[in-house]
Amino acid sequence: MPDSPIAKPDAPVVSVITPTWQREAMLPFAYRSFAHQDVGPCEWIVIDDSAAPSPFMTSLRDPRVVYRHVSRRMSIGEKRNLAADLARADIIAHFDDDEFYAPDYLRAMLDPMKAASADMIKLSAFFLYSRVYGKFAWWDTLRKSGLHFRWGPQPMTALNFPAEHAAFADNHLGYGFSYVYTKRLWAAGPFEPSSFNEDGAFALAALARKANLMLLADDVGLCVHVLHAYNTSLSFPQYILPDALVARHFPRFTEAMRELPAIARARP
Structure with a gap:
């Protein structure tokens, strides 16, 4: 890893990093999220430990794209570290291969981050779409108590959490699909070589080093988890959104979910 992770003068303004595994169908969808961003020069670094290289990625002729196929299985944390090490920008942004990022997403994250001189920014409230339920929702992770809906592979249930719900104490720091941070912050404490909660552990370790972490609530439709x-x-999530409301106020959400390919594999 570099001793002095300072961006070069001709470096992009942000390096977008994506770990992936056996998600060939998702990669064109992920590329569109990257290619449509309305910020200045950026690069997309994809680390793929699938059984064979991606036909889509190897056919791309976009000079902003850096694709690395590795021959051994790696944890998500290891792939994030490899991508961050390759990053030429001083700012790193996570784009997971199964999420939707609106064209103004990076700009909306970078502008407040730079204004506050923050080391890291992430979404504390965000939109969700469940392919299991066919529903959109919204979750404010800073609200730890009260009515929540349990969303996962199993049927949805409603839960009422107490005011001091210890299991939710740090969950606003996880869900790394919306992480944006400086390369210097990463170099001071890379991701653990794990595929579960490597993101939350990264954020907690950064806070322990007194990093300036900024939280942003998305109420305009920057992203869909x-x-x-x-x-x-x-x-x-605390709120399940009516289909008519989503179609009226967030039409790009419904369009994007219609274009979302089937997912046949677990986490990358």
Whole structure:
């Protein structure tokens, strides 16, 4: 890893990183999220430990794309670290291969991050779409108590959490699909070589080093966290959104979910 992770003068403004595994059908969808971003020069770094290289990725002729196929299985944390090490920008953003990012997503994250001189920014409230239930929802992870819906591979249930719900104490720091941070922050404490909660552990370690972490509530439709039958973590939104409301106020959500390919594998 570099001793001095300072971006070069000709470096992109942000390096988008994506770990993937056996998700060939999802990669064109993920590429569209990257290619449609309305920020300045950026790059997309994809680390793939699938059985064979991706035909889609190897056929791309986009100079902004860095594709690395590795021959051994790696944890998500290891793949994030490899991608971050390759990043040329001073800012790193996570794009998971099964999420939807609106064209103004990166700009909406980078502008407040830079204004506050933050080391890291992430969404504390966000939209979700369950492919199991065929429903959209919204979750404010800073609200730890009260009515929540349990969303996962199993049938939906309603839960009422007490005011001091210890299991939710740090969950606003996880869900790394919306992480944006400086390369310097990563170099000071890379991801653990794990495929579960490597993101939450990264954020907690950064806070322990007194990093300036900024939280942003998405109430305008910057991103959709997509849930499917292969998710390894549960979500607990407080609000289930009527289809008519989503179609009227967030038409790009419904269009994107119609274009979303089938997912046949678990986490990358």
